[in-house]
Amino acid sequence: MEENKELKMRCWIDIDGKKFFGPGRVQLLQMINEHGSLSKAAKEMKMSYRKAWAMVDDLNARGKTPFVTLHKGGVSGGGAELTPEAQQLLQAYSELTKDLEQAIASNHEKILGLI
Structure with a gap:
């Protein structure tokens, strides 16, 4: 029986x-x-808003520069945008x-052939 192997x-x-x-x-920023x-x-x-906010907060705090600018709600409703970085x-x-x-594609057969 042939096994389905993936790299x-x-x-x-x-x-x-x-x-x-x-x-x-990556998906969150997109x-x-x-x-x-x-x-x-x-x-x-x-995803919960709290988890998403924590991820953005972590990116902004530990990165070289902030990655997301958050705008507080209000009349305009707030929002978020990515920085150029x-x-x-x-x-x-x-x-x-x-x-x-x-x-992976170019080494797929070589590596999986050994298994």
Whole structure:
């Protein structure tokens, strides 16, 4: 019987041994960028607002510069937007992910053939 083997990798960034940036935060930043709102981004991801806020707060606190600017509610309803640094990070992470996928594809048969 033929086994279904897959070669997979996950990529994230740790700072001082603690996870800082990876697929979940990438998705959150993308949703914030799309919706202009942390609340809407959290809802889209089926995540509590509190958890989404904690993730953004962690990114802003531990990063070199803030990645998300939050605007308090009021007459205009508040909102959230990505900083240019967040846009650059998303782009660089996307490029890295594509490079990793290409490396996996080109080594897939070689590695799985040994298993």
